[in-house]
Amino acid sequence: MAPTASRRSAGEREFAMRDADFRIIANAIYDHAGIVIGDHKKELVYSRLARRLRQLGLADFTAYLARLGGPDGDSERNHLINALTTNHTNFFREPHHFDYIKDVLVPHWKKRAAKTGDKTLKVWSAGSSTGEEPYTLAMTLDAALKGDPGWKWKILATDIDTNVLQHCREGSYPSSAISGIPKGYRSYCERDRREGVDRFVMSQALKSRLVFNRLNLHASWPIKNKFDAIFCRNVTIYFDGPAKQRLIERFVSMLKPDACLFLGHSESLLGARST
Template identity: 40%
Template structure:
């Protein structure tokens, strides 16, 4: 028993400013799984330390044990949100996995834009949008097919658990280097340089108007009731355990229209009951089967 206690008190990161013990890591892992569905299993001590040490320092605390106690206290709700935001991976870029946007442009949007011109309601969802490059890439693809799409009932819902990245997306301001994957014609039409000498670019009003940014925890409640003709859920379920992944795919199916497109990350696979409701339509690209419902 004494040996186990000593192990739990031993710091996991050598020569660190703050002590992070196995017990602290276990608490943080449990919280992240419960609150965000994110699994931190494996050797994640250095990642946790590097992401959270600045929070410990800013709060004037002396150790991760004190930090864990704060997060779990009755007054720790705000810091819980900060912790989740800090440990959420936000790797993103414009037109990442370009085959998805080619599929969207060539196979999905021609029919949808015809529906829009006829007065139809068109909705797409970027379910883990990070700071905005994914939903803006979706919007740019739409505008490439239909330059006046912003005049019609065409909208993209962009959701993420981290309010900090959502604020970046809503502002629509990016370094010019971040826009390099955007074709030059689209870049010149839909982005303008800021007049502050920073070299940064801002999405124009019409482009920003196609995208609505909202906070959403994918393992929490979903307020959406209408269906989507396309859903992007890429490079996020890899952080969930297998049961959470299956549950997420199943929850998405009632929100995806028949023949609607689902795009997932290159290292992800649809699993569970949802798999039978989808037909492969390209590289990590699926279509919702017609007349299929979850049992």
């Protein structure tokens, strides 16, 4: 029988996780989502999954792997992915990308529309996490385009993690997060009026601009239209070189000829072939 927390000696783990168990989990995440989990992340994997084993009433990681390989394996794999993704994000993260949209791309799109008569825009936040990035995009576009009637624009927000997507859909954030939103944009945030709730929600008008979908960047993309801009920031840092290369090529094929791909500051195309 597994020792209870009170009987366990210092350093003894609640659930046995052999190195081989860890490798199988790391390989499953890599094969499915392209996320590389090195040996130095063993403790992190253990602590994130221990909660799940407790929830399922399992004795150890061998039992967990049996569940992953069993009839409920597909749905368990989603739990595994949700537990192991890194979702850190915030509003107006790497703010000069949004200045670039406002100061360079919007004027360019307006000129283009004056020539073609086409006032539609599509932007993709790929790896949108809990929504701060797509809502920042929506605030930026709404504010920059509202003086010029007739624009139809949508933002596609996708992530592999179903928990963060649900958060994204709700568009509800703790009041403390508002400090990351410049004062001129705070009219898009409405106080959550429920008793005892210290949160704000993004306005319905803004939410109506967003489309949320679960999408694994390493699987097929059921997307037909091309984009004016793709944001895929702080996502490829978890992938290896070949996976990153494939992804960049696929993004390029989804961009209109004058469109932009935004990567995070710590990501680069160095080492990726030019096409």
